[in-house]
Amino acid sequence: MVPQHPAAVDASRLLGRLRQLGAIGREGGDGPTRLAASDAEKAGRDLVAGWFAAAGLEVAVDRIGNLFGIWRGGDPALAPVMVGSHIDTVINAGIFDGCYGVLAGLEVIETMRAAGMAPGRPVVVAAFTNEEGVRFAPDMLGSLVYAGGLALEAGLATVGTDGAVLGAELARIGYAGPHEPGFLRPHAYVELHIEQGPVLDREGVPIGAVENLQGISWQRVTIDGVANHAGTTPMSMRHDAGQAAARVITFLRDRAGRGNVPTVATVGCMAFEPNAINVIPSRATFTVDLRDPDEARLREEEAALARYLVELAEAEGVTISVERLARFEPVIFEGAIVAAVERAAAGRGLRSRRMTSGAGHDAQMMARLCPAAMIFVPSIDGISHNPRERTLDADLVGGANVLLDTVCHLAGIDREDLAS
Numbered sequence: 001m002v003p004q005h006p007a008a009v010d011a012s013r014l015l016g017r018l019r020q021l022g023a024i025g026r027e028g029g030d031g032p033t034r035l036a037a038s039d040a041e042k043a044g045r046d047l048v049a050g051w052f053a054a055a056g057l058e059v060a061v062d063r064i065g066n067l068f069g070i071w072r073g074g075d076p077a078l079a080p081v082m083v084g085s086h087i088d089t090v091i092n093a094g095i096f097d098g099c100y101g102v103l104a105g106l107e108v109i110e111t112m113r114a115a116g117m118a119p120g121r122p123v124v125v126a127a128f129t130n131e132e133g134v135r136f137a138p139d140m141l142g143s144l145v146y147a148g149g150l151a152l153e154a155g156l157a158t159v160g161t162d163g164a165v166l167g168a169e170l171a172r173i174g175y176a177g178p179h180e181p182g183f184l185r186p187h188a189y190v191e192l193h194i195e196q197g198p199v200l201d202r203e204g205v206p207i208g209a210v211e212n213l214q215g216i217s218w219q220r221v222t223i224d225g226v227a228n229h230a231g232t233t234p235m236s237m238r239h240d241a242g243q244a245a246a247r248v249i250t251f252l253r254d255r256a257g258r259g260n261v262p263t264v265a266t267v268g269c270m271a272f273e274p275n276a277i278n279v280i281p282s283r284a285t286f287t288v289d290l291r292d293p294d295e296a297r298l299r300e301e302e303a304a305l306a307r308y309l310v311e312l313a314e315a316e317g318v319t320i321s322v323e324r325l326a327r328f329e330p331v332i333f334e335g336a337i338v339a340a341v342e343r344a345a346a347g348r349g350l351r352s353r354r355m356t357s358g359a360g361h362d363a364q365m366m367a368r369l370c371p372a373a374m375i376f377v378p379s380i381d382g383i384s385h386n387p388r389e390r391t392l393d394a395d396l397v398g399g400a401n402v403l404l405d406t407v408c409h410l411a412g413i414d415r416e417d418l419a420s
């Protein structure tokens, strides 16, 4: 029997902060919208930075706007254990995606300090810039720059869907910090996150020990046809960009839906020009999000789409251009940390199961820099990126305690040390 860990997070503080942060950016929707480097996200950043400071942490911001709360415990010369996630959201989001990992990370540090624990090394909580990628592509941009996967200048020069430039926006909201991205090279990185999918909820398992994360391909497709009169143009004479775009959506759905391959395909954004009820669209611009845990299969899906677009251009008499927005290969997380998560769950009397992450996360970028892994808790009905995103309080608290024990282990404080 593994001795019960004597420390536990402060549930009401964690749950209260989740709801307080979740209330920011509510204008115009049932759920928050805090797009990266927006005024609403600034308000969220200010609240979280205030909590970091009130907890006695050193607050640091790097040049791509990543926000850190640093506890310089233990031997300050040693690399820190880092936890965290993001607090930017999609449009009309839930309140747990990302925020849970940041606030549970803060909660873990506050619990360790209140329990008088003496970690062997510093512990840091991070909130990375632009994880969602809704306003600025690619997603996970802040952690990608932090991990050296994208040059800082390129990140700062990124132009958003609204024409804003990320670097200028970070300066405008007061989060163009002085630290060089990567200034803290972690000993290990652990990210606690809601699953955002149906697996844990369907199986009734409270903890996911995430061992890998699927590959992601983001593209923007532009189809140019010929505007013409909706009433006078015979169907056989049309070069309808809207019709061609619709055929791409159906092609993607049919391919991803065939057999039992795990490939998923999404067209999330679509715009027509001139966007008039009685004009055949001259232009359709849309995004394609393809994902698969297997790199070879993901490449085949990209190639199949490229072949289809060539055939479609010929058949519809349109021209088609494609712009790559993001491309990340699948990531395998650190087995030793995954095993530590399983032990921590067992120590809390919680069942766990190993699993793949369907969503992208900052952990996949931090895995380029240090040993990394993730902990999932169930999403009720598998719903996320939706105001109906929900996780049971007991699961939120259970996940935070598993993060606590995993961080203690990584920081050199094992349960046996504490039980004595």
Ligand code: HGY
Residues within 6 Å of the ligand: 131, 132, 133, 139, 140, 358, 359, 360, 361
């Ligand atoms: O796209 C994703 O998987 C993440 O939510 N950014």
Ligand code: MN
Residues within 6 Å of the ligand: 086, 097, 098, 131, 193, 360, 361
């Ligand atoms: Mn997230």
Ligand code: MN
Residues within 6 Å of the ligand: 090, 097, 132, 385
């Ligand atoms: Mn998300």
